[in-house]
Amino acid sequence: MERVYNFSAGPANLPLEVIEKAQNELSDFNDSGMSVMELSHRSKIYEDIHNEAKEKLLKLMKLGDDYELLFLQGGAYTQFVTIPMNYLEDKSSAAYINTGSWTAKAIEEAKFFGNVEVIASSEKDHFTYIPEIPEINKDYKYLYICTNNTIYGTRYTKDKLPNSPVPLLADMSSNILSENYDMTKFDLIFAGAQKNLGISGVTIVAIKKDFLTKSAENLPTMFDYKIHAEKNSLYNTPPTFAIYITGLMAKWLINQGGVEEIEKMNIEKAGKLYDFLDNSKIFKNNIKKEDRSLMNVIFFTGNKDLDAAFLKGAEKEGLFNLKGHRSVGGMRASIYNAMPMDGVESLIDYMKKFEMENKQEA
Numbered sequence: 001m002e003r004v005y006n007f008s009a010g011p012a013n014l015p016l017e018v019i020e021k022a023q024n025e026l027s028d029f030n031d032s033g034m035s036v037m038e039l040s041h042r043s044k045i046y047e048d049i050h051n052e053a054k055e056k057l058l059k060l061m062k063l064g065d066d067y068e069l070l071f072l073q074g075g076a077y078t079q080f081v082t083i084p085m086n087y088l089e090d091k092s093s094a095a096y097i098n099t100g101s102w103t104a105k106a107i108e109e110a111k112f113f114g115n116v117e118v119i120a121s122s123e124k125d126h127f128t129y130i131p132e133i134p135e136i137n138k139d140y141k142y143l144y145i146c147t148n149n150t151i152y153g154t155r156y157t158k159d160k161l162p163n164s165p166v167p168l169l170a171d172m173s174s175n176i177l178s179e180n181y182d183m184t185k186f187d188l189i190f191a192g193a194q195k196n197l198g199i200s201g202v203t204i205v206a207i208k209k210d211f212l213t214k215s216a217e218n219l220p221t222m223f224d225y226k227i228h229a230e231k232n233s234l235y236n237t238p239p240t241f242a243i244y245i246t247g248l249m250a251k252w253l254i255n256q257g258g259v260e261e262i263e264k265m266n267i268e269k270a271g272k273l274y275d276f277l278d279n280s281k282i283f284k285n286n287i288k289k290e291d292r293s294l295m296n297v298i299f300f301t302g303n304k305d306l307d308a309a310f311l312k313g314a315e316k317e318g319l320f321n322l323k324g325h326r327s328v329g330g331m332r333a334s335i336y337n338a339m340p341m342d343g344v345e346s347l348i349d350y351m352k353k354f355e356m357e358n359k360q361e362a
């Protein structure tokens with residue numbers, strides 16, 4: 001089958017160049033006579049892959065050696081637990097901003113460890129915007145946000161990022177390296193790789209060294225940030241192949257011109273889609289304009305049968321995985337860094353055609 005446009009929220013599409021590069025060196029990596037999957041994580045050849053991926057990610061994030069970059073396992077979800085385990089061990093308080101299902105889950109996990117205060121939320125309006133952030137009490141151990149809400153299609157723009165008097169922590173799983181945030185604002189960020197940075201199996205954590213020193217002592221090994229940092233994420237066997245693919249993705253992003261260029265492309269891709277939606281007679285997007293996600297564009301017709309017909313027809317056009325999250329319904333186009341403009345234009349062409357054919361149904 002020909003390759004299709006895959007709008008999945010994650011695992012998501014990868015650039016074909018990255019897949020082909022991995023394919024070309026699959027059975028013999030760098031004249032080793034072995035595939036990356038077969039390399040010992042203690043070998044020099046693997047360590048070079050590991051360290052190069054780490055350096056490139058820090059470079060893309062424009063973070064210096066006052067930050068540590070970790071490759072962890074257990075998905076982004078495990079970070080919902082690891083963070084409070086490391087920073088709320090003494091039943092102290094942290095502030096959370098609730099902007100959707102993923103922050104709600106992080107809040108529930110943190111409650112096992114300490115006092116969680118939800119200082120702002122857009123829940124009563126179905127998470128259709130990013131709430132204003134009130135003044136933040138300096139006694140909190142940290143302030144936690146999710147920069148892009150994969151399910152609801154909202155994001156923090158640069159100027160909405162909080163100026164926090166306490167360490168700022170963020171789940172960037174669905175928009176890492178997609179726009180040019182000042183990453184030095186954050187003391188810790190994490191992201192599962194399977195949306196913007198590769199494949200599932202590895203979670204990237206960037207943590208300020210100064211903040212790292214404040215983490216709890218005597219934690220179970222696999223939840224102890226300090227141990228992972230001391231051991232360069234090689235305490236136990238890391239997800240070697242996933243880290244290798246993340247390294248290829250980082251190289252690809254650098255070749256695209258880095259985050260500045262990627263951001264321009266993402267603004268253009270999402271802009272075209274939102275422009276179409278704002279002028280459409282049958283499709284709608286109900287997110288506050290200034291808070292719209294560049295990565296996950298949600299839309300709906302308001303008629304379940306029409307949505308179903310749209311989704312069925314999309315596959316015939318080579319446009320896959322456009323179904324909205326089950327908690328929201330409708331449609332969602334995830335247009336991460338690797339989605340080419342052609343994919344977005346093909347989607348708009350199909351939407352136009354569908355609109356012409358179904359105007360009277362709406």
Ligand SMILES: Cc1ncc(COP(=O)(O)O)c(C=O)c1O
Pocket residue numbers: 010074075076077078102146148149150151171172173174192
């Ligand atoms: C913003 C966000 N955070 C966390 C997660 C959970 O990630 P994982 O499945 O890697 O644990 C997701 C998954 O889609 C997500 O979109």
